Amino acid sequence: MADKQTKIRTKTQGNDTDVLVLVSHPMESGLRPDPKDKDKKVPAHFIEKMIFALNGKEVANADLGPAVSTDPLVGIKLKGAKAGDKLKVTWSDNKGESGSGEATIG
């Protein structure tokens, strides 16, 4: 389907690493009226799961609902991540689409 980019930004200060993940995704709640037909709703289409793995090991796992904004920007923090560590973020939505992004802690 459409290209849904997954961008990851990390910032390390000392022992702490901030991780921000931005996915370009409509996050349609299913409650918004269809602009073309007022009697219909735009079908729900949103990310349900987001999994964060550091060097292949899961460190956090988020369940998102339709109330998360369009183009979700999700942040977590890691402790003790080292330069060169690989962070992978995988997401999947309610229509079975999925995507992932990788970043190297720098």
Next chain:
Amino acid sequence: MTHLPRRTFLKRTLASAVLVSAGSSLFAPGWALAAEWPKAAFGAKKIDEAVQALFGSSQMSPSASIKLKAPAQAENSAQVQVQVTAEMPNVEAIAVFVEKNPSPLVAHASFSGAEGYFSARMKMAETSDVYAVVKSGGKLYMAKQNIKVTAGGCGG
């Protein structure tokens, strides 16, 4: 014909046995399937029901160790930034709820190595209290803040 179902049956029994033994000491029974998206909790219309469906209990105590950072007034109700920092040890999960949204649960994050921190941008239907619920050591803690949503975007 007969050995295929038996194989699936064995696989499933084994898998669930592993899940139950791993989960029983730490989580309530419902949590054996923690990897599933919690549909009932996201569908709940009341915040208490959502907390109950998500954590298996709605007993929460207010905690000063939870830092909920959000604007007092949201200019754009479709993009409200919230940051939750849980400063207590052993944070297992953080969930964010907007009381007056059609479905209060916004997001839920569980941790297995990352710090007790979660941030996201969320939509808000109207002015409401926003709750951050933190699970730590099997107990639930919460902090809340009121976010005012201005309809016209003129700050009025």
